[in-house]
Amino acid sequence: MQVQLKFFASLREQLGSGERLEIPAGTSVAALRAQLCARSAVHAEALAPGRAVRCALNQQMVASDSAVIPADAELAFFPPVTGG
Template sequence: MKLELRFFASLREALETSQESIDVPSSIKTISDLRSFLVQRGGIWAQALAEGKALRCALNQHMVDFNTVLQEGAEVAFFPPVTGG
């Protein structure tokens, strides 16, 4: 399945990229699966997207939870929780 990934704020800085086109195996069904798949890259990917990290996600520009099922050609965005001040 082909996906468009977007990374924002501190994630973009840590990963040194704001976007990526990726083909994932058919075993990747949810955003949680995708997150685990990206963590397996190791290094900064494992640190930035680690399971204990507070992250938010969006599918096709709509806020969703990590159990959301992926769709072919979808845009998946990851970003840290927003705080104000």
Template sequence: MHITVRYFASLREALGPSESVEIAEGSTLGALRDALIARGGAHAEVLARGRALRCALNQLMADEATAVPAGAEVAFFPPVTGG
């Protein structure tokens, strides 16, 4: 199924603002992250396990155990620093 993955801040600089990604039905956000890491290159570097990273599903903060529905808008970004 198709989903959209968006990136912000340092991840956007490395990977671009967004991309369309094909993943297996029932995949979690964590599985999606692993699949993107498996591409190697910049993806493997900035999404690497152990790096400070948060994610959102359909514009709500989410944890990596959350399943990704078809057509979802997923986002990966560094810890937030507003205010």
């Protein structure tokens, strides 16, 4: 299934604005983040588990990284404080 990724603020500077990505059904936010970290050193640094990175799933803040991503979802990753 496909999802749309978006990156904002400093993450956008490091990783670009976003992309469409094919992921397996049942993928959690945590699993997707781990998959992205495995892509490159830049991804690993920007999205490392210890880094304060927030995620919104279909424009709703994700309360738990164990949330399962539905098909055609939009995921936005951003630091806890962004500019206006």
